[in-house]
Amino acid sequence: MNAISMTVRGKDRYKSGVMEYKKMGYWEPDYTPKDTDIIALFRVTPQDGVDPIEASAAVAGESSTATWTVVWTDRLTAAEKYRAKCFRVDPVPNSPGQYFAYIAYDLDLFENGSIANLSASIIGNVFGFKPLKALRLEDMRLPVAYVKTFQGPATGIVVERERMDKFGRPLLGATVKPKLGLSGRNYGRVVYEALKGGLDFTKDDENINSQPFMHWRERFLYCMEAVNKAQAASGEIKGTYLNVTAGTMEDMYERAEFAKELGSVIIMIDLVIGYTAIQSMAKWARRNDMILHLHRAGHSTYTRQRNHGVSFRVIAKWMRLAGVDHIHAGTVVGKLEGDPATTRGYYDICREDFNPTRLEHGVFFDQSWASLNKMMPVASGGIHAGQMHQLLDHLGEDVILQFGGGTIGHPMGIQAGATANRVALEAMILARNEGRDYLHEGPEILAKAAATCTPLKAALEVWKDVTFNYESTDMPDYAPTASVSM
Amino acid sequence: MRVTQGCFSFLPDLTDEQISKQVQYCLANGWAVNIEFTDDPHPRNSFWEMWGLPMFDLRDAAGVLMELSECRKVYGDRYIRLSAFDSSHGWESVRLSFIVNRPADEPGFRLDRHEVAGRGIRYTTNSYAADRPEGQRYGGK
Secondary structure: OOOOOOOOOHHHHHOOOOOOHHHOOOEOOOOOOOOOOEEEEEEEEEOOOOOHHHHHHHHHHHOOOOOOOOOHHHHHOOHHHHOOEEEEEEEOOOOOOOEEEEEEEOHHHOOOOOHHHHHHHHOOOHHHOOOEEEEEEEEEEOOHHHHOOOOOOOOOHHHHHHHHOOOOOOEEEEEOOOOOOOOHHHHHHHHHHHHHHOOOEEEOOOOOOOEOOEOHHHHHHHHHHHHHHHHHHHOOOOEEEEEOOOOOHHHHHHHHHHHHHOOOOEEEEEHHHOHHHHHHHHHHHHHOOOEEEEEOOOOHHHHOOOOOEEOHHHHHHHHHHHOOOEEEOOOOOOOOOOOHHHHHHHHHHHHOOEEOOEHHHOEOOOEEOOOOOOOEEEEEOOOOHHHHHHHHHHHOOOOEEEOOHHHHOOOOOHHHHHHHHHHHHHHHHHHHHOOOOHHHHHHHHHHHHHHOOHHHHHHHHHOOOOOOOOOOOOOOOOOOOOOOOO | OOOOOOOOOOOOOOOHHHHHHHHHHHHHOOOEEEEEEEOOOOOOOOOOEEOOOOEOOOOOHHHHHHHHHHHHHHHOOOEEEEEEEEOOOOOOEEEEEEEEEOOOOOOOEEEEEEEOOOOOEEEEEEEOHHHOOOOOHHHOO
């Protein structure tokens, strides 16, 4: 369907009135993207009767220079350079009425180091465009020239491991529960028990900020008492993600400064604070030797449905540029959305220096990260010690496994819950390194470790039948065997 | 108390056979294994003393186990750990680290609280053993 260019050239291009987008220079099938171009891949669902090429050209137009009618003022500019160019449209396999549109943008269209500017262009206006039923930003190729204008993760995986003195295994965490209602003193109790029991981190939940039952300073003070006590009790470095999310930047800076003053190694923010606030906090974190945890609060409102919104792989790329150190990226086996192949794609985006195109993981472009720090993915939500072999197999070693209920809900108490998770993890890593087929022998390996660890035995017993088997709403469009000409 | 630094401290102490398998895993990945020892296990004591250099170009775990046995003869009353270094671009740091020897008795750490303005507290972790000079801790030789 990738026919020849229909662009009207010369004087006729600028005759007053309305002209189809595909004739205005937003559809250029012969265009070869430059190494410095940003490329966006959209899933376009045109309204019935709308030509997919015209719909895709409209997306290119409305996300770059176009408006609904021809304007003579284009002629005062190097308009051809600034027009985004849709250069390829493919039908989406097994999805009638949907098309993948590849659109190239010149680097000059974007401000250096600004996710706000990048996203205002690419997803600013066009998602409400009437001729489209739905539109989804699936993936982006970010040229090295643009990647290099961003700070990237404040700390990165390697330095985080060096600072925490933890190598060779996933890190362990837990979100304090109940999410709401604990006083500062009670809250700190949960933190202490979990850290002393063997976890590396505990975490505030996304909506723990400063409420009537617990103002933020109370939480910070009791949490740091808990962290330091657990450090002395174990001889290990420990941390708790103090959520500094607040109504204004001034409040967030105040909370972050207090966390630093108390000696915390890590703070946290929510995705809902916005891209610019995230970039500001990333710069603060770099200046203050702080690890920066991001909770992706709110993302499912636009990432989950396959036909409309922004894919989480794009959000993950933006967040790596923006400079957070941790990002929740799915568990596969837990309670929240996450098809294995798609999740693998997200994890690769977080952790690799180069992502090759892997359509079967939903990764549509080769992406070089040009030595930008790596982000630690976080697996959280409905996971427990009995799944340790599957978690290690799906998610690998550079990940934070967060067992909230799976720690705090342990029948023998929080310390026991933490110990169960740590023993299960260490036993599995030991077995993997010994060359054992840990995925298939997993239950056996856990049972053997439980023989000398009563808390693990109890955990395996209480959660043995817990699984979350539901169909994913978002998965790759290409099967591993499909060959697609690129 | 039991210092739980390193990758396998929550498991029963590893046997030499288990240690050997972990070393072989490191060597198979192209990492150089280093033996380090200390009698100051403070969680922020990054630089334990090195027992020689990381063993680059080694193929057989037996070489590390031999050195470990020598190190134990001299420093068997201290903490000894193995650390594996990965020189690949983008990592260039430790990949695996675990304790392979401990003092017979681990007295642990004292948490000192220095109370400051408001409700602030400055915390300091002190190893009970480190109150004595190096070499005389843990009953020293």
